[in-house]
Amino acid sequence: MGRLLGIDFGLTRIGIAISDERKIIATALGNIKTKDKPLEALENLLAKYSSMEAIVVGLPLLLNGKEGDMALRARMFAAILESHFQVPIIFWDERLSSAQVERFLTECGVNRKKRAQISDEQAAALILQDYLNCHSKKN
Template identity: 35%
Template structure:
């Protein structure tokens, strides 16, 4: 199953995809968050890229409670689900930016370039976590069940 992962922010949206076999999660791009225009553009991208399910990062506090921006992420995810008809999973995005920053630095990406790529890398980190979780639970490729 090809997943489209999104790191929703008030300014930017990080985009990543898995391959069809759910082996790799790869950063795609970072787009500015332009509200309704972004939803339309993302729905087109999902179709063009053959996405079969959506993952949207859910901002949580360290104690697991939803942050003040969590309702915005939920509204965004639900609106994109409604536009695409694709199954939607919300995913804990705690520490994904920290991990994405570490991975980009380890790959030798210069500090000035890391900022521009960070949100897409964070979306890929979430997708990699999803893939690992699904494998551990023995979920079949082609199922949107986590």
């Protein structure tokens, strides 16, 4: 029984989250800067966790539901992840997840600098938790 990894892909930072082994709770794990070696940084983040069953990648669809440039880039990054980690990729609609996280952090009184530091990993956790919630109802 492995964990699920959640990814919020961005051009500057990639937010990372991970599920517990029972696939009930998503936890924000951190951010990776895209200019660094993202696969190596991701391996370092995951070193202390048990095996990964799949990767849930947020698919940034346009508001009309179609795929734009960012969705294409997320799919390209996902293909690299799939090849490197040899686990299935699951795409999950992440429309407005970053805006939802930003609003929540603002309402909680988190200052702008701290929001910028944690918003991507929190968006990854939100995407992954949404996926987990949806699939726990089906089981």
